Amino acid sequence: MILNNSPVTQHRFQDIEFFLKRDDKLHSQFSGNKARKFKQLLNIENPEITTIIGYGSAQANSLYSLASLACIKGWQLEFYVDHIPNWLKEKPIGNYRGALDLGAKVIAVSELSLEPIHPKDFIETIRKPSNDCIRVPEGGRFSMAEFGVRELGEEILHWTKYESGQDFVVALPSGTGTTSLYLNKVLKPHGINVVTCPCVGGADYLTEQFNELDENSHPEILTLKDKHHFGRLYQEDYVIWKQLLEDTYVEFDLLYDPMMWRCLLEHKHYFEGKTLIYVHQGGILGNESMLPRYQRKWDQAH
Known part of the structure; x- marks a missing residue:
């Protein structure tokens, strides 16, 4: 591509x-600032990779961009957020809707943990990604x-x-x-x-x-x-x-x-x-x- x-x-x-x-x-889907930042991920040719994991807000531009990337690569996106408002669940809109349409799993950590926990900490301590996963920091701030x-x-x-x-x-x-x-x-x-x-x-x-x-x-x-x-x-x-x-x-x-x-x-x-x-x-x-x-x-x- x-x-x-x-x-x-x-x-x-x-x-x-x-x-x-x-x-x-x-x-048409993978464009703008995030497409540039995530472009190197397109070049990964590792058959072991099945999942890409990110975190942020339910309306983050990175959510939709990572969902587009996952769709192109044939991976599953797991995107962790603090919470998803009920109104948004009932009527998905924006980046959240676009990501769901592309098969992303948007996961609210507040619904999975009894104690307050940041999505990044949830990924590291509870989800514990294995070697078949790629982790992407919030907003794509990485080398x-x-x-x-x-x-x-x-x-x-x-x-x-x-x-x-x-x-x-x-x-x-x-x-x-x-x-x-x-x-x-x-x-x-x-x-x-x-x-x-x-x-x-x-x-x-x-x-x-x-x-x-x-x-x-x-x-x-x-x-x-x-x-x-x-x-x-x-x-x-x-x-x-x-x-x-x-x-x-x-x-x-x-x-x-x-x-x-x-x-x-x-x-x-x-x-x-x-x-x-x-x-x-x-x-x-x-x-x-x-x-x-x-x-x-x-x-x-x-």
């Missing part, structure tokens, strides 16, 4: 002209992610050779920061800066995530003036998401991309005289659950 060479399209949003690396177009992200970086470098004479900067939001860190490792030596924003925690948290992957050179971190809590609904995020869709005719992820674009607009001076390349994060299936929450809160109020 070939998962590379996603197209690059040109757009304008407000007064920012940019190129968009369309990693949402890599594959194996470098393989696919390096390919992404090399694609960007190849594309920039045909756009000579420009000072490029690459932008993408961060959860664990794995993609931005390894992308910076590829692009920085060629004079292309990578900028990101901390969607899950603050700048200090993101720096800690970078340090755990033992890389000395880090992307530049942009932050908003006001604190931004992961998963909370912000009207500014919704407005910018709708404006992006209207201006570019491209649907972006509702959880990560709006914060990155707010940072880009807040720090516009950083891009003066530079050409922006934005990496699409995929994760569009997650909008199936996020968008109704935004619509209920703001659209129906008017």
Whole structure:
């Protein structure tokens, strides 16, 4: 399976002209940020492997991506979560629905243990995976992610050779920061800066995530003036998401991309005289659950 060479399209949003690396177009199911991070798993040719094990939330992008990967490889996905809300069980939606449709087993540890236990600890102490299993850390924060992200970086470098004479900067939001860190490792030596924003925690948290992957050179971190809590609904995020869709005719992820674009607009001076390349994060299936929450809160109020 070939998962590379996603197209690059040109757009304008407000007064920012940019190129968009369309990693949402890599594959109908296995695409975006997680496809890059999990790509090396596709190359595993070990007949003993039957199961892939991950953990996170019931609406994590990684859940759907790992379910897609397992389906492609003929493996069983076991994905451990703290809990699954009753409403979601009754009416599956978003990444959870997509993963179930692909045959994933989504397992709530709160229903299996009398004492509170983190899904990671449950896997290690109770599930105890054998040699026929592959374990993937939450969000794909592991060194194996470098393989696919390096390919992404090399694609960007190849594309920039045909756009000579420009000072490029690459932008993408961060959860664990794995993609931005390894992308910076590829692009920085060629004079292309990578900028990101901390969607899950603050700048200090993101720096800690970078340090755990033992890389000395880090992307530049942009932050908003006001604190931004992961998963909370912000009207500014919704407005910018709708404006992006209207201006570019491209649907972006509702959880990560709006914060990155707010940072880009807040720090516009950083891009003066530079050409922006934005990496699409995929994760569009997650909008199936996020968008109704935004619509209920703001659209129906008017």
